[in-house]
Amino acid sequence: MKPNSSLPDYELLQAISHGQDGALLELFDRYGDRVLGLARKICFDLMIAEEVTQEVFLRVWQKADQFDPRKGKLRTWLLTIARNRAIDRMRKEGRRPPREAVDWIEDDWRPEVTDPLSEGDEPRWRSLRFALAELPAEQRETLILAYYHGMSHSQIAEYLGEPLGTVKTRIRLGMDKLRKSWREGASDAGDRDVYQGGKDMR
Amino acid sequence: MSAEQDHEQVQPLLSGYALGSLEEDERVLVEQHLDDCQICQAELEEHQAVTVALLEIPAPVKPRRLLRQALADAVRPHALSAPSPPGWRRAAIALAASVVVVLVGMGFLASQLSRLSNQLSSIQSDISTNQTALAITSYPTTQVASLEGEQAFGTFMFDPTRTIAVLYAWGLRDDSGEATYSAWLADSQGQRVKIGEFTADDNGRFTMVVLRAPEPIEGFQAVGVSRLNGSGGPVPLEPVLFASLEVLE
Numbered sequence: 543m544k545p546n547s548s549l550p551d552y553e554l555l556q557a558i559s560h561g562q563d564g565a566l567l568e569l570f571d572r573y574g575d576r577v578l579g580l581a582r583k584i585c586f587d588l589m590i591a592e593e594v595t596q597e598v599f600l601r602v603w604q605k606a607d608q609f610d611p612r613k614g615k616l617r618t619w620l621l622t623i624a625r626n627r628a629i630d631r632m633r634k635e636g637r638r639p640p641r642e643a644v645d646w647i648e649d650d651w652r653p654e655v656t657d658p659l660s661e662g663d664e665p666r667w668r669s670l671r672f673a674l675a676e677l678p679a680e681q682r683e684t685l686i687l688a689y690y691h692g693m694s695h696s697q698i699a700e701y702l703g704e705p706l707g708t709v710k711t712r713i714r715l716g717m718d719k720l721r722k723s724w725r726e727g728a729s730d731a732g733d734r735d736v737y738q739g740g741k742d743m744r
Numbered sequence: 745m746s747a748e749q750d751h752e753q754v755q756p757l758l759s760g761y762a763l764g765s766l767e768e769d770e771r772v773l774v775e776q777h778l779d780d781c782q783i784c785q786a787e788l789e790e791h792q793a794v795t796v797a798l799l800e801i802p803a804p805v806k807p808r809r810l811l812r813q814a815l816a817d818a819v820r821p822h823a824l825s826a827p828s829p830p831g832w833r834r835a836a837i838a839l840a841a842s843v844v845v846v847l848v849g850m851g852f853l854a855s856q857l858s859r860l861s862n863q864l865s866s867i868q869s870d871i872s873t874n875q876t877a878l879a880i881t882s883y884p885t886t887q888v889a890s891l892e893g894e895q896a897f898g899t900f901m902f903d904p905t906r907t908i909a910v911l912y913a914w915g916l917r918d919d920s921g922e923a924t925y926s927a928w929l930a931d932s933q934g935q936r937v938k939i940g941e942f943t944a945d946d947n948g949r950f951t952m953v954v955l956r957a958p959e960p961i962e963g964f965q966a967v968g969v970s971r972l973n974g975s976g977g978p979v980p981l982e983p984v985l986f987a988s989l990e991v992l993e
Contacts, residue, residue, distance in 0.1 A: 563816065563819045563820050566819055567812065567815065567816055570812060571812075574807045574811070574812070575804035575805055575806050576800070576804050578805040578806075578807050578811075579803050579805040582802070583802040588805075589906070589908060591805075592807070592808075592811050595807065596811065596814060596815055596818070599815055600815070600818060603819055618796055618799065621800070622799065624799075625799060646802075663797070663800075666797065667797055667801065670797045670798070670801065671801050674801060688763040688765035689763045689765075689795060690798075690802075692764065692765075693765060694765050694767055695765055695767065696767060710756075713759055713760055713763065713765065714756055714759050714760075716759075717759035717762070717763070717791060717794065720794045721790050721791060721793075721794050724790070724794050724797060725790060
C-alpha cells in the first residue's frame with residue numbers, strides 16, 4: 543500500500559510542500575481525471591488540455607504552501623486553478639470555442655457519477671447536472687460561454703450575435719434556476735466550498 | 745444613488761459576478777455594494793456555490809500513463825529527501841535568500857533575481873516542450889520526417905490530422921550564436937506558410953521546438969527551416985533543412 547494513499551487531501555498537500563514527489567503523483571491519481579476533463583471542455587483539444595493539466599500540477603508543486611484550508615477545499619482550489627489556466631491558455635492563443643461544440647452537455651451525459659472521494663456532494667452535482675441539462679439551450683449555452691470560456695457579457699453577445707440585454711437576461715435566469723436546484727439539493731447547511739483565493743489560483 | 749437603488753441595480757448582477765462575466769464597471773459597482781449589503785452577500789454565496797459545483801460537471805477524462813510519467817519526470821529530479829541537494833524550487837528559494845543576505849546594493853539584487861527568473865522560465869519552457877513531444881510520440885498516427893541540410897539535420901514529428909508538430913534539429917548553431925530560424929510548411933503550389941520562429945539551442949544540445957500550423961499538416965507537401973536575416977527575411981534562399989512530406993502518405 544502506498545504511504546500517501548490514505549492521507550486526507552490537506553496532509554497530502556503538506557507532503558507536497560515538503561518536496562515529496564510521490565505525494566504529488568498521489569494527488570494526480572486522485573484528481574488528474576477531473577482536471578483533465580475540465581481542461582478538455584475548455585480547450586477543445588486533448589493535447590492542449592494535457593499540457594494545461596501538467597501546468598496545473600506543476601503549479602501545485604510550486605505553490606503547495608500557499609493553499610489555505612480555511613478558504614475552501616483542496617479539490618476546489620485545484621479545479622479553480624485548472625479553469626483559470628485553461629481559459630488563460632485559450633485567450634493567449636486567441637482561440638474561441640467552435641460554435642457547434644459549445645453546448646456539450648448532451649455529449650457529456652453520464653447518468654451515474656461515482657466518486658469514492660466525493661465527500662458527500664456527489665448527489666448535488668448530479669442534480670446540478672440535470673438542472674443544467676434541463677435549462678433552455680440558449681440559457682445553457684450562455685452560461686457555458688461565461689463560465690467555461692471566461693467570456694464577458696459583451697463578448698458573448700458578439701460571439702452569438704445576440705443583443706447584450708438578451709445575454710444578461712439568459713445568464714440571470716439560468717443561474718437562478720441552477721441556484722434553486724442547488725438549494726433544493728442541500729442536505730447540510732454551512733458547507734462552505736468556495737475557495738476564497740485570488741492570485742494564487744492562476 | 746440611494747442604498748436601495750444600489751441594491752436594485754446590483755442584485756441582478758450577482759450571477760454574472762459569480763461567473764466572472766461582468767464588465768469592469770459593473771464588477772466595481774457590485775464589490776462596492778457588497779461591503780454594506782448582507783442580503784447580496786448571502787445571495788452571492790449561493791451563486792458561488794453553484795459556480796464551484798459547475799467545476800465538477802464536466803466528465804472526468806482518465807489521463808494517459810505518459811502524462812503521469814511526464815509529471816513524475818518533471819518533478820523527480822528536483823524533489824529529493826533530506827539532506828541535499830534540494831529540489832530546483834528549494835534551490836531557487838535558498839539562492840534567493842542567500843542573495844538577500846549577502847548582497848549590497850539593489851542594482852545587483854535586481855540583476856540576480858532577473859537571471860534567476862529567466863532560468864526558471866527556460867526550465868518551464870523546456871518542460872512544456874518535452875511534454876508536447878511526449879504526447880506526440882504516443883499518438884498511433886504520428887509520423888516522422890527526416891530533415892536534411894548541408895550542415896544540419898533533424899527530425900520533424902507530427903500527426904497529419906493535427907496542426908501541432910515538434911522539430912528536433914542538430915547543427916543549427918552558428919558562430920555568432922545569434923541566428924534566428926524560421927520553420928515553414930510548403931503547400932502544393934510551393935507557397936510557404938510559416939509555422940514557427942526560434943533560435944538555436946545555446947548549450948550544444950539539439951534544438952527542440954514546438955510548431956503550430958494554421959491547418960492540419962496533411963495538407964502540406966514539405967517542411968523546411970530557413971535562417972532569417974536581420975530584417976526577418978530568409979538568408980540564403982536555400983533552406984538549411986528540408987524534407988518532403990509526400991513520401992510519407
